Amino acid sequence: MMFAARSTLRTTLSKRAFSSTAANASKVAVLGAAGGIGQPLSLLLKLNKNVTDLSLYDLKGTPGVAADISHVDTNSVVKGYTPDQGIENALKGAEIVVIPAGVPRKPGMTRDDLFNTNASIVRDLAKSVADNCPKAMVCVISNPVNSTVPIVAEVFKSKGVYDPKRLFGVTTLDVLRASRFISEVQGTDPTQEPVTVVGGHSGVTIVPLLSQSNHPGISGETRDALVNRIQFGGDEVVRAKDGTGSATLSMAQAGARFAGSLLKALKGESVVEPSFVDSPLFKSEGIEFFSSKVTLGPSGAEKIHELGQLNDYEQKLIEACKTDLVKNIKKGKDFVAQNP
Ligand code: NAD
Ligand code: LMR
Numbered sequence: 001m002m003f004a005a006r007s008t009l010r011t012t013l014s015k016r017a018f019s020s021t022a023a024n025a026s027k028v029a030v031l032g033a034a035g036g037i038g039q040p041l042s043l044l045l046k047l048n049k050n051v052t053d054l055s056l057y058d059l060k061g062t063p064g065v066a067a068d069i070s071h072v073d074t075n076s077v078v079k080g081y082t083p084d085q086g087i088e089n090a091l092k093g094a095e096i097v098v099i100p101a102g103v104p105r106k107p108g109m110t111r112d113d114l115f116n117t118n119a120s121i122v123r124d125l126a127k128s129v130a131d132n133c134p135k136a137m138v139c140v141i142s143n144p145v146n147s148t149v150p151i152v153a154e155v156f157k158s159k160g161v162y163d164p165k166r167l168f169g170v171t172t173l174d175v176l177r178a179s180r181f182i183s184e185v186q187g188t189d190p191t192q193e194p195v196t197v198v199g200g201h202s203g204v205t206i207v208p209l210l211s212q213s214n215h216p217g218i219s220g221e222t223r224d225a226l227v228n229r230i231q232f233g234g235d236e237v238v239r240a241k242d243g244t245g246s247a248t249l250s251m252a253q254a255g256a257r258f259a260g261s262l263l264k265a266l267k268g269e270s271v272v273e274p275s276f277v278d279s280p281l282f283k284s285e286g287i288e289f290f291s292s293k294v295t296l297g298p299s300g301a302e303k304i305h306e307l308g309q310l311n312d313y314e315q316k317l318i319e320a321c322k323t324d325l326v327k328n329i330k331k332g333k334d335f336v337a338q339n340p
Pocket of ligand 2: 104105111143173233234235237238246247
């Protein structure tokens with residue numbers, strides 16, 4: 001009798017501790033959770049106290065990843081899903097969906113070379129998100145981001161659930177790299193080196209605005225080398241990994257930071273993060289998506305910031321960026337039109 005009472009008390013307490021109530025629930029779903037990014041990203045999300053439910057979906061491997069991560073001593077509940085358990089169950093009730101599903105680059109490839117494989121993966125996952133949690137904040141990591149974000153938008157439009165404020169291409173890794181690389185040049189603390197990075201997420205579409213950093217005077221070969229390293233930082237990792245993939249660990253940190261900012265925003269805090277979003281900045285020139293600083297709030301992208309004052313050098317970078325971006329965005333939109 002005594003044992004039964006204690007056991008009931010224990011059950012009640014543990015239910016209080018480990019299950020979320022509707023009012024404070026923050027379910028985050030990771031699609032592609034067993035991959036190189038998915039695993040460390042899921043671990044970092046498990047460490048985030050604002051996450052109450054972590055839902056890990058992949059074609060295979062997620063029951064193991066979920067069992068493993070679920071032993072970490074934070075309150076959130078972790079569940080793993082494969083197609084057998086149903087993507088709809090993974091997505092039901094999700095407030096944030098992070099998508100790192102898809103193939104990574106090998107040396108010699110551009111991100112655009114991933115399009116043929118990743119476009120259909122992202123399109124199909126977007127359909128599931130639209131059907132099961134259409135109001136979720138969707139964070140797209142899968143490359144080429146400049147095209148996969150428009151793919152998600154077109155799928156959502158076709159299903160009548162597109163909310164431009166809730167779709168984000170994750171460009172945070174470019175921001176991390178810019179802070180780190182400028183700190184290496186200056187011999188400073190990278191955590192104190194904010195750099196605004198705008199445009200898109202590949203090669204010349206990545207535009208760091210060094211004139212707005214702590215070091216507006218950087219010029220000449222130092223500036224050229226720094227800008228080039230920020231634009232092509234991904235290639236550095238692809239070459240070093242020598243055919244086994246691209247950035248995973250730094251990307252996990254970047255994805256966890258962006259999702260973490262969205263979680264804070266959902267709780268009412270106003271947070272500014274650069275992101276590739278449906279943007280008015282260059283729409284008149286046919287560029288529907290552009291990355292710039294975005295103020296995040298409970299309804300998503302609440303304010304898209306202007307680029308601010310640019311110097312001639314940055315103006316030229318923006319022109320080169322726009323030339324590529326317009327093609328990348330069109331490619332994503334055309335894909336969904338031709339392959340609905
Ligand atoms: P990976 O191959 O290690 O992992 C990808 C995972 O996606 C795999 O586990 C795979 O099973 C899963 N997957 C494939 N199709 C799926 C589907 N239909 N449903 C669910 N899961 C599916 O690759 P990775 O290194 O984790 O990279 C993933 C993607 O992220 C790549 O496209 C890469 O280019 C991109 N990436 C983007 C950034 C960025 O800054 N946005 C940075 C790094 C990598
Ligand atoms: C990166 O910037 O590291 C990613 O986009 C992966 C890649 O292909 O470079």
